[in-house]
Amino acid sequence: MGDSEDVGRRDVLKAGGAAAALGLGGGGYLNALASGGDGASTATGLESFVGQNEVTQTVCSPNCRGKCPIDVHVRDGQIKKIEPHPPEDEQYKRACVLGLSHTQRVYDPTRLKYPMKRADWSPDEPNPTGRGPEAEFERISWDEALDLVADKMQSLKSEYGAESVLFHEGSGNYGQTGKSFKRLASLFGATQSAWGIDTNVGKGFNRITGHGAFLPPTNESEDWENANTIIVWGSDIFSSQFQMDASKVLDAVENGAKLVVVDPVYTTTASKADLWLPVKPGKDVYLILAMMHTVFEEETYDTDFLRSRTTAPALVRTDTGELLRAADVSVDGRDDQVVAIEDGEPVALEPETEGDYALFGEYTVDGVECVTSLTKLRDHAADHAPAAVAEKTGVDADNIRTAARWLATRGPGGIASSYALGRYTHGHIFGQAYAIMLAMTGDYGNHGNIHAHHPGGTTLAAGDWAAPSDVDPGPSLIFPEYPDAMIDGDPHEIRAVYSIESNMMGNQFPDRQRYQNAIENLEMYVVADMHHTDTVQQADIVLPVPHWFEQEDIISGWGSHPHLGYRHRVQEPLWETRDDYEAIRGLAERLGFGDRFPETKREMLRELASRDDAIDFETLYEQGTQRKETTPVVKYTDEFPTETGRIELYDDDAPSEEGVSFELPRPLEDRTADDHEQADEYPLMFMQKHSRFRIHSQYEMVNWSREINPEPQLDIHPRDAKARGIEDDEYVRVYNDRGEMVVKAKYNEAFQPGLVNTDQGWWARDFVEGHLNDLTHNETSDVGRCMAFYDVRVAVEPAPEDVDTSMYTEGNPKGSGAATPHTGGD
Amino acid sequence: MTNYGLVIDQERCIGCQACAVSCKQENNVPMGQFWNRVLTEGGDKLDTPAGGYPEDGDDGTLDMHYQPTACQHCENAPCVKVCPVNATYTRDDGIVEIDYDKCIGCRYCMAACPYNARVFNWDEPEHVPEEGTGDVEARPQGVVEKCTFCSHRVDEGLDPACVVNCPADARIFGDLDEETSTVSKYVNNYETDRLLEDRGTDPKTYYIRGEMSPGRPQTSDKLESELDDDAMPGVPAAKSGGDD
Amino acid sequence: MASTESSGIAVPAFGRKGKLWLGLLGALIVAGLAAWGYQLTTGLIATGMRNVFSWGLYIMMFVLFVGLSAGGLIISSAPKFFHSHRYEGFARLGVLVSLACITVAGLLILPDIGRPERLYQFVTSPDFRSPMVWDFGIVLLYGALNLWYLWLLTRRDLAAAGSRLAFGREDTEAGRERDRKLMFWTATVALPTAVALHSVTGWIFATQIGRGDWFSPLVAPVFIAKALVSGLGLLLVVAVLADRFTRFRVDREELASLGKVLGIFLAFHVVYLLAAERLPHAWANHFEFWAITGSFLIGESAYFWLWTVVGGALPLGLLAIPSLRKRVPVIVTAGALAVVGTMFEGIRLVFTGYEVANIDAAPGISLGGTYAGVGTDIWATAGSYTPTLVEVVVTLGIIAVGALIVTVGMRYVPIQQPDGQRSYATDGGHEDTT
Ligand SMILES: Nc1nc2c(c(=O)[nH]1)N[C@H]1C(S)=C(S)[C@@H](COP(=O)(O)OP(=O)(O)OC[C@H]3O[C@@H](n4cnc5c(=O)[nH]c(N)nc54)[C@H](O)[C@@H]3O)O[C@H]1N2
Ligand SMILES: Nc1nc2c(c(=O)[nH]1)N[C@H]1C(S)=C(S)[C@@H](COP(=O)(O)OP(=O)(O)OC[C@H]3O[C@@H](n4cnc5c(=O)[nH]c(N)nc54)[C@H](O)[C@@H]3O)O[C@H]1N2
Ligand code: SF4
Ligand code: SF4
Ligand code: SF4
Ligand code: SF4
């Protein structure tokens, strides 16, 4: 590869800031990269390649709800085009604009090529302040890299304990690597990362139903066409969730389902809705309480369901506010059973049992005054009648009633709730609330029920691979806890990080400046990635990972479809890139756990597959996909995994936050509150929608989508903009007490006045100044423990005159329409 | 006779841009050029609505649709009639195509096309990766190009790339002269519009607005004529036929 | 000396000023060639045109010069057609100017073509439905006709002066007699050809339903009116300049009379045709006076005002005032303004076609400009256009070729009807002894 190697190397090593190293544009690159000079293209470039084409089936797998099986066409050793491949159950054929564009990712100049070490880093003199945009890297060998990492891990272990090394795993890939990563962490005793994103809503839902960690399980999307009412709550499902499964939702609508969208923004999804409820940010709990009130008022609740599968009839003691226990009323009664009134008599509630239980009313049992749970709920909802919340929520009272009516009376349906609601500090309350709402309408366990904006999909069950039963794993840290641990050693010190599949410094984490400060306390920061991301630019040791088309893996269908997919290698790893598994195994060997890891990745995959009875390695390998028949299409058909085996409408041992206790869903707001202390200084709410043009920070470099979506923008209602003297397309400074960014303003009527947005996933190099995560914060609620990216206030003003926007305004020939007409010669 | 046409259900289209980008990939459309553009019928910007945001709890007047727009393959194609050197012509199957070896680059066809469907290679065409991605020959600088209905695929019994790759099943391609074909059924059964109908170009691209169609599930990349009948679930039976 | 004078050569030899002028033209031509060479190697990306605005300066100037080429030929042939000897003194100059203008127009097509090396396709694979094919043919025919006519008008004088340009013709009375007849017949052909040329050029636009105001049956008549106005305007300007700088002499009375004719053309063009074009629409839309006036006047581009006011109302005003219209500077000014106005009318025509896209939804039309990597904005929802230096220089170079043709013509062709020579009025045989 002689010459071309040099070209490649210089490009990456020059790291005078990622931006400089990555450069812009991509022409002329592929020759240098792949073919090493020979096989050069003809002068005119392209020729037809009909009949000379090899097709390999593989899988695309970022953290979207796709996990799409795709066909990759190769000719002359070069990847050409991508097409979706129908999986075993071909109705799940899909692929979005991004997966179809991989060719531009595989050969992009941002690809990492060689292991590297920050030039001014050494195990003994880590020089943490040398990190940052100016950091320079030098190429090292794989052996050198792994030796350095293993030695440093050992020395930290003896000095601070094994838990001072943090194994951090992001969401960049849905293969099996993570399981081996965790295995090594467990064996070594390192601290492991615990997810602190997207968990809010699920926590609330889980408290009531026993189901759900992220979003709760929902029927597989093939069943969605049976829904008669779909309330998409806080999700731009056609952009950020279902761009690959849109047909399923559309089929439901075509079948006559009513589509309701609850969103402060008139999104693509809202544009397809029969009814759009333009709620104000953070006011969703008020809204859903008003919908409950409507159901109570109109008595459209599902009596049978409430009696047989929920604790609606369960009695709540008026004195203590606790549920009356069977043990309280009869000697042989159990303490984990609650009590209802049947034919005037108290009876213990069994799971999944029908009975003529009283749903409403006050009863005195053994001298204890009680009311039913449902009465409690009804009274609580009565405080939030549609007319009463209309102004607060910004939603017309009649529309609230209509939505509730549709859900309660039109047969099966559900609420396709999203993660966005969990990006508000107290978002778990909504999870609690809609779990209850769907209990009132009886929407569990039937065809056509929906509980989340993406189906459950399926994963590979690999037993104790990640946490071998014979070892004592180290502690775990939730993401938002990282800074305190790194800075103050609270709850324990973190001195090194090994990060895979994550762009934590460039996208995954909020409050960028705080994390920047935090990592200054690290003696070693190892980052494995396939691109030179903002996180890689902060690393001490860089491990270059091959593109997915150069990896072999089993891809889970989590949150997606009921298949596992086999990722076949389309081509050999380019340059010196190596699969994460090889690095993990290399480290394991050096740390003395080599025998716990099969020699090759294929063997590892075979081993994992053998642990899952529902699949067969050979079939999966041959077919490319295998539908996991054990994945139920309809969820919630069994007893609920709660103490009572029922949905617990009234949660008597509920946690509380800021003096508000959550036995019932009681609204609590943080920065969205109208009277929030920063409301005057930072009057606008700021969110960072998930864009159809990226999956988080992946695909940022894809030239085709950048043609359509060239730069970060601030969506702002024209009225808000004009009030600040901001013209359309003008660059603006967005700031708060944590930081700032400069982006182009985009007048957008779709946005609620008072709410602004910049789509997430842009790299630092794309901003004129700053980064969107300079504005977000790292504070979480006690219950949710979840990063609240959207609960953010900002102020916006025209960008200062001296801001240099030339990266978008100059050298950007637009033709005759260009601001500065170029007179020939360029 | 075969007469190819395309139906796009705008009620289904979610503006995902997959058709726009797969077209570029399939046809080596140069950077900076689009044969197929997904337009937002709404505000002044991509993905923005027209109208006003609801105030004080009213319903507002916001409205937005997506309109994927490529060559409409007009029956009465002005571009064909103006081309001085017969470089643009209509194939026997109704596809309007350009002979890139003949085109002199006068751009009269661009002036003639009411849809701005054509692009001209002002510069040396650039591709990323440089060698291109698609299955067709690249066009040199100085000639005009446009959507070909993927004639190279159609000739091989495959649906156009944009049709196969639409995740919303919003695009249906086929033979308009074949009464029982899916396209014909859609044209007959659903309310369809054609763009700038008043110009008399008689386009063969139909847009469904109003009532959503079931969509044609793209579980294969085969043209309908290449499929066996039962491989075509979801195709609506002709309602009463011919009410269009 | 004497012989050249009587032979009607306006520029017997190039003096210092003449050489300077030739040098200037030469320099412009060389610069134009260089710019064209640059454009050939870089491609049309060197122009300001893009997908959204795909015809620019070259076509705008093509339209102008096709129009300009009309004036001379019509002025010199129309009287002959009607057996009149009016404006005889302008006849040869007129045809010379026509020839130069049609050459410029033809040449302007070359740099506008993306693959000029394939122009032969016009011959090997023409599509006769295309107005461009008709135009291509008629421009060639028209050019040839001008050349022939100029030669016809002057060949006896050339022969008399012993010029090789007589190509063996001799100056005989019988020959002159025959030429007079030929001239009548040529005029009979020339007039409709001129009308056809302008109509066909108009139809290039007028047949197009796709573009703004182009699709209008009035475009062809307007093109003819434009041709009359601008062609005559240019002829008057050139005549006066020639009178000033060469031995060519204009007849003041004829000049003044032609000025009046220009006024009539202008009135017809600017007032009548504009009204004819707009009134029906305005009338149909609103009936109140102000509404009509409003839709007439408001919401127009600068180009509209340039051509209607600067190129229309102003010269018309000048020519309408009896005390002014006989003065040479006034006539020249009016003529020049008429040319400039017509130019802007052509520019406006092209703009109305591209300025507004029929389908103007966002993000719009991909421009097809240079791609500069991620972050390049490639879209426009409306057309805008500024010619680049390359286009301007190429265009000037081509116009310089036209000027060179006129200049060289003055040097080698007896452009001045020799004094006392019998009129070439095609009187069908009657002799006129004036
Ligand atoms: N194309 C693409 N798809 C993705 C991703 C991606 O990056 N790109 N990321 C994936 C991942 S990991 C995740 S977690 C999901 C995220 O998926 P979502 O959570 O659905 O996506 P968001 O874009 O964050 O938000 C969805 C909607 O919530 C609305 N919203 C904001 N605030 C409120 C509020 O207070 N109330 C209500 N009712 N609505 C509100 C926003 O206007 C937005 O339209 O998407 C996944 N899918
Ligand atoms: N402000 C703001 N920030 C947000 C959000 C928000 O809404 N607003 N959303 C948050 C959400 S919901 C999420 S889920 C996170 C996601 O944040 P991340 O998990 O950081 O997601 P990605 O940006 O996809 O980054 C994953 C990285 O993994 C790399 N990668 C891919 N495959 C492999 C592999 O096989 N091996 C290795 N070693 N690396 C690989 C990719 O190149 C990429 O750089 O972002 C969060 N960040
Ligand atoms: S990015 Fe996601 S939705 Fe798109 S093709 Fe890849 S896996 Fe499928
Ligand atoms: S859309 Fe335009 S390019 Fe296509 S056939 Fe019609 S006129 Fe021709
Ligand atoms: S640019 Fe090419 S295809 Fe278009 S009219 Fe001219 S010769 Fe024909
Ligand atoms: S039919 Fe083919 S050429 Fe036409 S828009 Fe679709 S992909 Fe592009």
Ligand code: SF4
């Ligand atoms: S691929 Fe389908 S859904 Fe996506 S923009 Fe094109 S037509 Fe619309």
Ligand SMILES: [Mo]
């Ligand atoms: Mo996420």
